[in-house]
Amino acid sequence: MALHTSLTHIAIIMDGNGRWAKARGLPRIAGHQRGAEAVRTAVRGCRNLGIPYLTLYAFSSENWKRPASEVDDLMGLLRVYVRSELAELHSGGVRLRFIGERDALPRDVVTLIEESEALTRANDGLTLSVAVNYGSHREIIRACQQLAGEVVAGRLAIADIDETAFVRRLETVGIPDPDLLIRTSGEKRLSNFLLWQIAYSEFVFLDILWPDFSEQTLHDAVAEYHNRERRYGASSA
Numbered sequence: 084m085a086l087h088t089s090l091t092h093i094a095i096i097m098d099g100n101g102r103w104a105k106a107r108g109l110p111r112i113a114g115h116q117r118g119a120e121a122v123r124t125a126v127r128g129c130r131n132l133g134i135p136y137l138t139l140y141a142f143s144s145e146n147w148k149r150p151a152s153e154v155d156d157l158m159g160l161l162r163v164y165v166r167s168e169l170a171e172l173h174s175g176g177v178r179l180r181f182i183g184e185r186d187a188l189p190r191d192v193v194t195l196i197e198e199s200e201a202l203t204r205a206n207d208g209l210t211l212s213v214a215v216n217y218g219s220h221r222e223i224i225r226a227c228q229q230l231a232g233e234v235v236a237g238r239l240a241i242a243d244i245d246e247t248a249f250v251r252r253l254e255t256v257g258i259p260d261p262d263l264l265i266r267t268s269g270e271k272r273l274s275n276f277l278l279w280q281i282a283y284s285e286f287v288f289l290d291i292l293w294p295d296f297s298e299q300t301l302h303d304a305v306a307e308y309h310n311r312e313r314r315y316g317a318s319s320a
């Protein structure tokens with residue numbers, strides 16, 4: 084049966100690559116490689132369902148604590164993914180965006196990010212946001228710094244700091260808040276991901292490991308979302 088959805092934005096915490104590899108006696112990089120395949124599956128699935136926004140947590144600001152070799156592997160995979168997919172994503176109308184602090188990233192990764200954003204800027208199909216060196220606390224603090232700076236400079240009145248003003252200083256500006264947040268691998272944590280933006284999101288925690296994520300998994304999560312009643316604080320009907 085074909086699935087129809089009015090869902091606008093799915094955010095995914097892709098977890099379990101390491102455990103997937105360990106269960107097979109493989110190095111962690113093998114899990115991340117299969118994880119990158121699952122990224123292709125998730126992007127294809129969202130495009131097929133006509134979901135306009137997908138945001139993926141690829142590398143958190145805490146992931147620098149991993150061994151340098153694994154950090155290098157993850158940056159390498161990001162390079163490979165963008166280089167190998169960019170033409171296809173672009174011709175499919177995908178707009179690529181990256182959120183997260185760029186200063187600490189390898190120079191060539193920053194260039195790749197900037198070029199892919201510039202190339203796909205005018206596309207109006209799926210907006211694929213990839214979070215790299217992203218952390219919500221930093222994002223929120225930077226928004227506060229920006230607002231404080233504008234107040235000190237006399238460009239903004241304190242009374243004008245409201246939700247709209249705040250959201251405009253977040254990295255996700257222009258992207259609607261996620262309707263659905265999915266995390267794989269059985270962990271039930273948010274890990275500093277989109278903390279402001281998920282205030283009213285539905286959470287779906289899946290026991291499968293990220294490399295096993297399939298289009299069917301996506302369909303099941305979307306179906307679960309539609310089975311829930313979103314009330315935004317109102318009472319039930």
Ligand code: FPP
Nearest residue numbers: 097098099100101102118119141160161164
């Ligand atoms: C979590 O698994 C996954 C990550 C930290 C990285 C996610 C990266 C990818 C899926 C590949 C590259 C991304 C793109 C966008 C091409 P884990 O290593 O924490 O797994 P574990 O908890 O089982 O150890």
